Amino acid sequence: xxxxxxxxxxxxxxxxxxxxxxxxxxxxxxxxxxxxxxxxxxxxxxxxxxxxxxxxxxxxxxxxxxxxxxxxxxxxxxxxxxxxxxxxxxxxxxxxxxxxxxxxxxxxxxxxxxxxxxxxxxxxxxxxxxxxxxxxxxxxxxxxxxxxxxxxxxxxxxxxxxxxxxxxxxxxxxxxxxxxxxxxxxxxxxxxxxxxxxxxx
Numbered sequence: 001x002x003x004x005x006x007x008x009x010x011x012x013x014x015x016x017x018x019x020x021x022x023x024x025x026x027x028x029x030x031x032x033x034x035x036x037x038x039x040x041x042x043x044x045x046x047x048x049x050x051x052x053x054x055x056x057x058x059x060x061x062x063x064x065x066x067x068x069x070x071x072x073x074x075x076x077x078x079x080x081x082x083x084x085x086x087x088x089x090x091x092x093x094x095x096x097x098x099x100x101x102x103x104x105x106x107x108x109x110x111x112x113x114x115x116x117x118x119x120x121x122x123x124x125x126x127x128x129x130x131x132x133x134x135x136x137x138x139x140x141x142x143x144x145x146x147x148x149x150x151x152x153x154x155x156x157x158x159x160x161x162x163x164x165x166x167x168x169x170x171x172x173x174x175x176x177x178x179x180x181x182x183x184x185x186x187x188x189x190x191x192x193x194x195x196x197x198x199x200x201x
Contacts, residue, residue, distance in 0.1 A: 021071050023050040026078045030069055030101045036094040037068040045130045045160045045191045050075050052186040052193050053128060053158035060125030061086060065147050070098035072128050077107040087112040123150050127157035133165045148180055148196060157196040167192035
């Protein structure tokens with residue numbers, strides 16, 4: 001692919017569209033476009049994550065890493081309208097869509113921004129991600145090591161990864177090599193949902 005959804009400025013021509021999102025009481029119509037992740041439909045992994053990942057055990061800000069056009073962030077924001085939800089992505093087109101979708105849904109608790117725009121002293125009760133596995137292992141590991149240390153002491157992260165794209169090896173890397181206690185929360189439709197706790201002090 002000459003152009004990737006994890007490019008900062010997709011070169012592919014814009015082809016606007018929309019998808020419907022139904023997730024446990026949340027019913028939204030989301031604007032999409034070419035050059036963003038799964039622009040033609042809600043990705044199966046995202047659906048599995050939204051169906052299985054709970055709210056964190058402590059109250060605090062939530063984070064969607066690699067937000068795309070916003071299905072995870074907006075679902076979280078709709079379920080917890082009083083909590084701030086941060087949606088980060090390197091793709092400027094995706095961020096614009098997330099902002100537009102949040103505004104259209106009346107979700108003023110969503111902040112969509114580039115990773116460097118998140119305040120450095122902010123910690124998160126919950127981190128949710130359908131991470132960009134196809135960006136390559138070094139980029140994926142760097143992404144996770146940037147955000148997982150920012151979990152609150154009792155916070156949790158939930159990652160959805162296709163089994164055939166290395167979910168089990170990622171589980172081992174997180175727990176055995178990086179010291180993040182990790183459990184398999186769910187295994188459904190070819191995807192694993194990993195629940196990740198902060199490193200033990």
